[in-house]
Amino acid sequence: MKKRIPLLLVLIFGIAGIIPYYSQYPLVQNVQSFIRNDMIRIIAAFALVLGLGSLLKVHFDKIRRHRENWEYSWVLILSFVVTAIIGLFGGRTGGGMLPTSIGSFVFNIQVIYENVNVPLGSTMFALLAFFMASAAYRAFRARSLDSTLLLVTAFIVMLGVLPLGNRISHHLPSFVQWIMDIPNVASKRGIGFGIALGSVATALKILLGIEQKWLGGTR
Amino acid sequence: MSFDFWIWVSAFLTLCVFSFLYKDNPFYKFAEHLFVGASNGYLVTIIWHGSLWPQGIRPIFTEGNWWLIIALIIGMLYFTRFFPRTSWLVRIPIAIVMGYGTGAAIPATIQADIMRQIQGTVLTPQNFARWNAGSSGVIWTILLFIGVACTLSYFYFSREHKGVLGVTSRIGVVFIMIGFGAAFGYTVMARISLLIGRLQFLLGDWLGVLQ
Amino acid sequence: MKAFEYLSKIDRRIIYLVIGVVVILPLIFPTVERVRVMAPAQSLFNAVDSIPEDMVLMIDFDYDPQTMPENEPMAVALLRHAFKRRIKVAALSLYVQPLALALKALDQVTEEFNARAQTSADSIIYGRDYVLLGWQPPPIVPLLEMGISISNVYSTDYYGYRTDSLPVMQGIENFNDVGILVSISGGNAPLWWVGYSQVLYGVAVGAGLTAVSASDFYIYYQTGQFSGLMVGMKGAAEYEELVESKLQVPGERKASEAMPSLTAAHLAIMVFIIIGNIGYMMRRRI
Numbered sequence: 122m123k124k125r126i127p128l129l130l131v132l133i134f135g136i137a138g139i140i141p142y143y144s145q146y147p148l149v150q151n152v153q154s155f156i157r158n159d160m161i162r163i164i165a166a167f168a169l170v171l172g173l174g175s176l177l178k179v180h181f182d183k184i185r186r187h188r189e190n191w192e193y194s195w196v197l198i199l200s201f202v203v204t205a206i207i208g209l210f211g212g213r214t215g216g217g218m219l220p221t222s223i224g225s226f227v228f229n230i231q232v233i234y235e236n237v238n239v240p241l242g243s244t245m246f247a248l249l250a251f252f253m254a255s256a257a258y259r260a261f262r263a264r265s266l267d268s269t270l271l272l273v274t275a276f277i278v279m280l281g282v283l284p285l286g287n288r289i290s291h292h293l294p295s296f297v298q299w300i301m302d303i304p305n306v307a308s309k310r311g312i313g314f315g316i317a318l319g320s321v322a323t324a325l326k327i328l329l330g331i332e333q334k335w336l337g338g339t340r
Numbered sequence: 341m342s343f344d345f346w347i348w349v350s351a352f353l354t355l356c357v358f359s360f361l362y363k364d365n366p367f368y369k370f371a372e373h374l375f376v377g378a379s380n381g382y383l384v385t386i387i388w389h390g391s392l393w394p395q396g397i398r399p400i401f402t403e404g405n406w407w408l409i410i411a412l413i414i415g416m417l418y419f420t421r422f423f424p425r426t427s428w429l430v431r432i433p434i435a436i437v438m439g440y441g442t443g444a445a446i447p448a449t450i451q452a453d454i455m456r457q458i459q460g461t462v463l464t465p466q467n468f469a470r471w472n473a474g475s476s477g478v479i480w481t482i483l484l485f486i487g488v489a490c491t492l493s494y495f496y497f498s499r500e501h502k503g504v505l506g507v508t509s510r511i512g513v514v515f516i517m518i519g520f521g522a523a524f525g526y527t528v529m530a531r532i533s534l535l536i537g538r539l540q541f542l543l544g545d546w547l548g549v550l551q
Numbered sequence: 552m553k554a555f556e557y558l559s560k561i562d563r564r565i566i567y568l569v570i571g572v573v574v575i576l577p578l579i580f581p582t583v584e585r586v587r588v589m590a591p592a593q594s595l596f597n598a599v600d601s602i603p604e605d606m607v608l609m610i611d612f613d614y615d616p617q618t619m620p621e622n623e624p625m626a627v628a629l630l631r632h633a634f635k636r637r638i639k640v641a642a643l644s645l646y647v648q649p650l651a652l653a654l655k656a657l658d659q660v661t662e663e664f665n666a667r668a669q670t671s672a673d674s675i676i677y678g679r680d681y682v683l684l685g686w687q688p689p690p691i692v693p694l695l696e697m698g699i700s701i702s703n704v705y706s707t708d709y710y711g712y713r714t715d716s717l718p719v720m721q722g723i724e725n726f727n728d729v730g731i732l733v734s735i736s737g738g739n740a741p742l743w744w745v746g747y748s749q750v751l752y753g754v755a756v757g758a759g760l761t762a763v764s765a766s767d768f769y770i771y772y773q774t775g776q777f778s779g780l781m782v783g784m785k786g787a788a789e790y791e792e793l794v795e796s797k798l799q800v801p802g803e804r805k806a807s808e809a810m811p812s813l814t815a816a817h818l819a820i821m822v823f824i825i826i827g828n829i830g831y832m833m834r835r836r837i
Contacts (some may be wrong), residue, residue, distance in 0.1 A: 127431035131439035138443025141695065142451075142751060150699055156669045157692045158703055160411045161440055163351035163396040165431045165689040166387055169647075174419070175378055193369050197377040204381025214654070215708070226345065229386030230385050234651040236346040237353065239380060239395055241375035242616030243538055244357035251361055251814075252537035253528065254561045254570045258823040262831050267517045272824070274521025279528055282785050284584040284810055298589055300522055301769050302471075303480055308486025308519030310457055310770045311512070315490075315495055324442045324449075335438065336431055359566055379648065390686050394707055441691050448746035452776065456767045460774035470773070484773075486811060523766035530621060530762035532816040533784040535574055537620020538811045543578055550578055 128330040135328035177201070204233055274300065341548050344458040354538055461488050501518040559830030566823060573819045584810045585792065591772060592789035595733070595757045595779025596623035596797075598634055602730030607639045607723050611734040611744065613646060616762050618737030623656060624787035624806035625759035627786055628734050630660040631800045633681075638718050638730075641760035642682035643705070645690040650709070653683060657790040663802050678717045685709040693741055698726045698752035731778060741768065741828035745776045759786065775822075784809055 134156070164228050182196040208230035210219035221229035263269040280286045281297030326332035342348070355369035391436035396412055414436065420429040450491040459468065463485055469478035493505060494512030501509045602608055614622035633640045642657060644650045654722060661675045668674040675681065684705040696704045702715050702722060714720050722728065732754055734741040741758035748754050755778050760768055763829055771777045781790050787806035790824030794800050 123428040124433075127435040130432060130435035131442070134436050134439035135443030138440040138445075138691075139447055140354050142447040143406065154696060154699060156440065156640065157696045158395075159408060160414070161409060161437055161689065162391065162687055162692050163411040164415040165437050165692075166390055166391040167398065167418045167433065168437065168818055169383060169387055169688065171418040173384060174422070175562045176376070176380060178422070181398045190369060193373040196370055196373040199798065200374045200377030201381045201384075204378045205384045205423070208381060208385025209388055213385060225785075228570060229652055230382060231654060232346060233378065234382050234654060236350045237378045238375065238651075239616040240354045240538075240541070241357060241378075243534065243619050245375070246353045246617040247535040247538040247620075248357065248360060248598075250531040250574075251567045251570055253531045254820050255566045257528070257820055258561065258566055261561075261824050263419075263828050267513060270514065271521040271524070272828075274518045275525040275528070276821055278522050278525025279821060282525070282529060282783075283814045283817060284586055285814045285818075287587045294587055294589060295434075298482075300518065301766065302773060303484055304487060304518040305522045305766050306770050306773050307484050308512075308515040309767055310461060310488050310490050311491025311495070311515075312519075313453060313457060313770055314492060317449050317457075321446055321454075327442050328439065328446075329374040330396050335397050335434065360695050361564075382651070383647050386686060387651060387688075390647075390650075390709070395687070396709070437689065441689065442690055444695065448750055452742075452746040452771075456776060460770070462725045470775075487643055520768060525764075526762040526765045527773065528817060528820055529698060529783050529785065529813060532574065532813055532820075533621045533762065533809065534618070535816075536578070536784070536812050537568070537805075539574055539578060539812075540620075540805060540809070543575065550581075 124333070124336060127336060128333070132328055132330065204230065204237075207233065342546055347546055349540060354542060358538075461485055486511070491515050556830065556834065558826050559834060561823075561826070569819055569823075570642070570816060573814045573815040577815050578808075581808060582811050584807075585816070586785065586788045586810060588789045588792055588806065591780035591782060592786050592793065593779070595781060596632070596790065596793045598731050598755065598757055598778040599638070600631065600636065602638050605722060606728055606730035607641050608633050609641045609643070610653075611732060611736070611740060612642060612644045612649045612656070613734060613736035613738065613740035614652060614761075615646070615648040615737060616652070619652060620783050620805075620809075621736060621761045621787065622735050622759060624784065624804070625781045625790060626656040627660055627802070627805075628655075628658060628781075628787060628790040628794050629733060629735070629759070630792050631663070631802060632798065634660060634664050634675050634799045635794070635800045637680070639723075641701070641719070641723065641729075642681065643684040643685055643693065644686045645693065645743070647686055650683075650686050652656040652759040653808045657681065657683060660802075661731060664669065666776070672791070678712065679719055682712065682714065682717055682719050683709040690740070694747040695751065698748060699756075700725055712744070726752040729754055730756040731757055733759065733782075735762075737761050738764070741777065742771070745771055749776065784813065 137156055138155070140149060177198065180197055183191045183194045207221060207228065209217075211217040211221040211229050213229075214231050215221045215227070215229040221227065261272065263272050277293075278297050278300065281291065281293040282286065286293040286297065323332065327335065353374070354366040354372055359365055360368040395407060396415075400408050414433050417429045417433050419424040461484060464483055467481045468477045471480050473480065490508045490512035493508040493511070494501075495514065496505070496509075497504055539551065570738070595760075599608060610626070614624060614626075630640065633637075640819050642652055645815045660683075661677075664673075664675045684701070685708055687704050693704045701720070705714050708714050708717065726732075726748060732744055732748070734744050734756065736758065741756065741760065746755075749756050756776065757779045758768060758777050759781040762785070763781040768777070768780065772780050781787055784806045788804070788810055791804040791807050795804070
């Protein structure tokens with residue numbers, strides 16, 4: 122029963138997901154709207170809250186057992202609590218029951234997001250520029266004809282997409298566009314067919330109960 | 341140079357993360373944990389104000405949509421994960437959401453990723469005309485067709501790549517290498533763009549040295 | 552021989568320093584480089600420009616801070632286009648994090664226009680000219696349900712106003728009233744709009760992508776599933792060029808200002824790769 126009920130639900134709701142593509146009857150549309158708006162939307166919101174709960178559990182555990190870098194877990198928990206309180210009680214752009222400004226100094230959740238989340242998130246990815254340059258220098262070797270072709274194409278694209286490419290030759294940007302439109306599309310389409318067929322097969326296996334790893338157990 | 345408090349906070353946090361380039365250090369660890377905490381605080385805010393309260397809880401009391409209680413109960417089954425004896429119940433909401441999404445993905449994938457892609461590959465007058473290049477359009481479409489077919493032949497591993505299959509898979513490799521080369525070229529642009537964005541902030545909004 | 556050995560063992564911190572310098576210098580000492588507009592960006596511009604008056608431009612903000620430098624200039628240029636042509640805008644997001652960035656871009660462009668406006672008719676007013684619908688989980692709900700009714704999904708907007716009470720949403724029932732949906736994303740969201748919403752309801756879809764996704768998404772542009780594309784910071788610069796040259800909308804052009812730095816960085820990386828390969832080939836010969 123612990124496996125059968127979830128597998129049956131996956132099949133039923135899977136079929137429910139397929140039906141709208143093949144039937145536009147008002148009754149079908151109404152049932153679909155009910156499933157999407159009055160069930161799935163609310164259930165999915167809890168999944169996000171669950172993820173949050175797991176994160177907090179992991180970090181409280183880390184603090185309790187004094188694992189490596191446990192002190193920083195306090196930073197995570199405190200910043201979560203502070204921003205959650207400001208957001209929940211202060212409103213999304215202020216205007217809630219908790220005041221989020223003192224004179225001209227504003228500290229609502231939108232301001233916090235723009236000045237804390239944005240610099241942190243974007244700088245973490247900005248580091249990739251340095252790592253990519255270093256990795257390209259160390260690993261990108263023209264060992265064979267194939268890798269040389271890859272390297273030459275990369276150089277042509279890197280030059281051609283920029284205004285410099287247009288100054289080198291008016292035909293260079295058009296040539297890069299041609300590379301993207303023909304050889305690139307050809308190869309990515311071929312790869313894409315394989316990925317699409319694989320994902321359809323996996324989806325069918327999940328719906329039919331053949332693939333059960335998501336249950337957390339083995340067949 | 342800016343004297344705005346929040347600009348200085350942003351600049352400080354940016355430099356904390358950049359310090360990782362030298363080596364891992366307490367400033368970076370602090371910034372990393374702050375990021376996760378603040379992101380989740382924002383997430384909770386939007387989940388409550390945007391979804392749970394207006395769509396899940398308030399309609400029960402103000403519009404009499406009592407059936408939403410069923411969805412709320414099913415959603416709360418997610419939390420049984422933390423109790424070993426009843427943790428199997430978490431499979432129910434997972435099955436509902438994942439089942440619906442998986443089912444909806446099947447026709448979407450078949451139509452958008454397979455059928456339409458085949459339509460874009462085959463040798464038809466519409467495809468010849470798509471390039472707006474006259475007779476060159478015919479050549480490009482044929483080349484595209486050959487490229488797709490040869491790429492697919494490369495990924496056919498049930499037979500050894502010899503003879504005709506060897507030739508077509510070799511051509512396929514050429515197309516794949518060009519595709520990956522193009523992807524690498526664009527990836528370089530993407531990563532550098534991210535760095536430029538942060539430096540525009542530091543030099544412009546914070547230090548005010550940009551014209 | 553030592554020199555050639557060194558060529559393939561340059562310390563990573565020197566590489567970081569060189570990359571930092573070649574990116575910073577063109578920002579401090581800028582040069583003007585006009586970008587050449589290519590077909591994908593031009594197609595998207597034309598598609599947005601030809602939205603009928605009684606239809607809405609739907610913008611899906613699906614980028615987070617990690618891809619903001621590439622995607623935000625696209626969003627800003629697109630909003631300038633829409634507001635200049637008085638095209639109604641309905642903004643939404645399939646995920647939580649991009650919502651704040653959607654608000655940031657909308658506020659920025661609204662303030663730009665309102666700073667120049669002489670009358671209320673010139674101004675950009677929330678509820679009359681644009682709406683921020685918000686976010687509803689999971690993504691499959693807006694993707695499929697908005698074909699039936701937008702207000703089923705977003706009964707209230709981001710601020711809590713009833714969407715069917717807003718002037719901008721009058722006569723906008725579902726995807727049939729959406730001229731084009733442009734998804735500005737750092738991930739796969741544009742593909743979901745194509746796979747779900749376009750397949751089921753036929754809505755036109757355009758995309759603003761990070762350059763990383765470009766080579767994978769071109770297959771959808773070639774088939775016409777995407778009406779047009781903005782690819783990476785260069786694509787954003789192209790759209791900025793179109794908006795300024797064809798519509799005379801002034802404003803900071805972050806993507807265009809970045810072109811000289813991008814050029815210098817590309818050249819630096821190419822030089823490093825060549826140096827690394829020279830060192831490698833010399834070592835192989837020994």
